[in-house]
Amino acid sequence: MGIVSRGFQGRRRDDDDRLPPGQYLVEDFPVLSAGPTPRVPRERWEFTVGTEDGRTHRWTWDELMALPQETPTVDLHCVTKWSKLGTTWQGVSLDVLFEDVESAADHALVHSYGGYTTNLPVEDLLDGKAWIVHRFDGEELAPQHGGPARLLVPHLYLWKSAKWVRGIHLLDEDHPGFWETAGYHNYGDPWREQRYEGD
Amino acid sequence: MRGRLPWRAARLREVRVETATARTLVFEVPGWPGHLAGQHVDVRLTAGDGYTAQRSYSLAAPPDGELVALTVETVPDGEVSPYLTEVMEPGDLVEIRGPVGGWFVWRPASRAPVLLVGGGSGIVPLMAMIRERRRVGSRAPFRLVYSLRDPESRYYAEELRRPDPGLDVTYLYTRAAPDGVSRPAGRVTLADLAEGGWPTGFEADCYVCGPTGFVEAAADLLLALGHAPERVRTERFGPTGG
Numbered sequence: 229m230g231i232v233s234r235g236f237q238g239r240r241r242d243d244d245d246r247l248p249p250g251q252y253l254v255e256d257f258p259v260l261s262a263g264p265t266p267r268v269p270r271e272r273w274e275f276t277v278g279t280e281d282g283r284t285h286r287w288t289w290d291e292l293m294a295l296p297q298e299t300p301t302v303d304l305h306c307v308t309k310w311s312k313l314g315t316t317w318q319g320v321s322l323d324v325l326f327e328d329v330e331s332a333a334d335h336a337l338v339h340s341y342g343g344y345t346t347n348l349p350v351e352d353l354l355d356g357k358a359w360i361v362h363r364f365d366g367e368e369l370a371p372q373h374g375g376p377a378r379l380l381v382p383h384l385y386l387w388k389s390a391k392w393v394r395g396i397h398l399l400d401e402d403h404p405g406f407w408e409t410a411g412y413h414n415y416g417d418p419w420r421e422q423r424y425e426g427d
Numbered sequence: 428m429r430g431r432l433p434w435r436a437a438r439l440r441e442v443r444v445e446t447a448t449a450r451t452l453v454f455e456v457p458g459w460p461g462h463l464a465g466q467h468v469d470v471r472l473t474a475g476d477g478y479t480a481q482r483s484y485s486l487a488a489p490p491d492g493e494l495v496a497l498t499v500e501t502v503p504d505g506e507v508s509p510y511l512t513e514v515m516e517p518g519d520l521v522e523i524r525g526p527v528g529g530w531f532v533w534r535p536a537s538r539a540p541v542l543l544v545g546g547g548s549g550i551v552p553l554m555a556m557i558r559e560r561r562r563v564g565s566r567a568p569f570r571l572v573y574s575l576r577d578p579e580s581r582y583y584a585e586e587l588r589r590p591d592p593g594l595d596v597t598y599l600y601t602r603a604a605p606d607g608v609s610r611p612a613g614r615v616t617l618a619d620l621a622e623g624g625w626p627t628g629f630e631a632d633c634y635v636c637g638p639t640g641f642v643e644a645a646a647d648l649l650l651a652l653g654h655a656p657e658r659v660r661t662e663r664f665g666p667t668g669g
Contacts, residue, residue, distance in 0.1 A: 229477045230434065230471060230473040230479060230522050231436050231522055232473050232474065232475055232520075233473055233474070233515075233519060233520055234519050234520070235510070235514045235515075236473070236474050236480075236510050236514070237474055238474045239480075239506045250479075250481045252480065252481075252506065258639070258663070259639040259643075259663050260663055261661060262530050262661060263656055263657070263659055263660060264647065264649070264650050264659050264661065265646065265647070266656070308483050309481055309482060309483060343656075372643055406530075407530075409529075410529035411528065411529050424431075424432050425432075426432060427431055427432075
């Protein structure tokens with residue numbers, strides 16, 4: 229047990245087993261990002277997947293909308309300690325987008341409009357674990373939450389769910405992204421409290 | 428890869444009253460490795476039965492040996508901040524982990540002009556930068572645009588009143604301006620940032636910190652003025668984010 233703070237009681241959270249260690253529940257939807265909010269018009273938006281041998285797969289907004297849509301309801305966990313449970317999104321599973329992508333790469337580097345990047349293993353994008361989402365709670369995704377479209381990888385801390393997503397590069401070697409080179413953990417599993425480098 | 432950031436025991440040494448609801452807490456943290464202005468820490472509280480709660484807080488001051496200063500605003504009905512601001516007394520212990528964050532920081536080697544835009548408690552990491560500039564004797568020109576509700580909610584009021592060559596301070600009051608201030612109370616505008624900031628040709632580094640709505644508005648205005656997006660760094664605070 230850690231050092232006891234005299235007089236601290238805390239607010240018991242009814243031991244919600246959906247809450248990873250060190251997290252607390254919020255009802256609103258906090259916004260965290262490193263710079264100004266990019267505004268990307270849908271007619272100029274595109275999403276690409278680039279493979280390790282240099283091929284690029286490309287989708288326009290209309291092409292993304294024409295793909296099979298899913299409405300995952302998931303819990304969100306931010307490294308700054310808040311968690312938001314039972315959020316509902318609409319978007320396209322990465323499994324659908326990767327159907328025609330031939331690649332043996334193990335690593336993915338995600339790029340955003342605005343220059344943000346984040347890395348994760350390819351296997352964390354597949355098998356129903358990740359989506360490109362464009363609606364939240366039945367509404368179009370607001371720019372401050374990553375609209376028009378963001379990546380959603382709910383089993384990792386939220387900084388991996390890149391806002392304003394623009395593309396994914398598949399790579400033979402791991403390439404740490406923006407926060408991963410600024411002291412944060414390379415993988416970011418909330419259940420193992422992988423917040424910072426070395427955790 | 429370095430080792431895991433350890434939790435360190437932090438003993439409260441001093442409490443300074445900033446406003447009716449904000450306190451600066453100065454902790455002694457044996458083994459503290461130092462930090463950059465703009466970084467933050469995680470604070471962990473443990474109750475007698477082992478229950479713990481963690482939150483992140485910006486560092487309010489530059490490195491000073493083993494002293495770590497946080498300025499904490501009481502969040503009504505909060506779990507951690509009321510303990511820090513109302514219950515803790517000098518001698519009491521918490522645990523602190525850090526420093527954390529390598530983006531929203533000002534490095535003393537930088538000569539570029541700096542524009543600090545703070546809303547409410549968003550002044551805290553910006554004040555660490557102002558104090559760091561003074562501490563190292565930097566001549567980088569700083570401008571601070573500080574948006575706040577009314578004169579009573581001003582943090583660091585006395586210190587910011589003292590002359591600090593190379594630092595210009597502009598206050599924007601959103602609800603009630605003091606006598607003698609000609610700008611009507613209201614939210615930050617393009618003109619405020621044009622007058623209180625730097626011409627875009629100066630290629631200033633801009634740091635914007637405050638509640639989400641404020642940061643969104645101020646960052647958009649800086650872009651509208653022509654500042655390059657990559658020179659605008661933001662940190663968003665909210666009752667639930669900080």
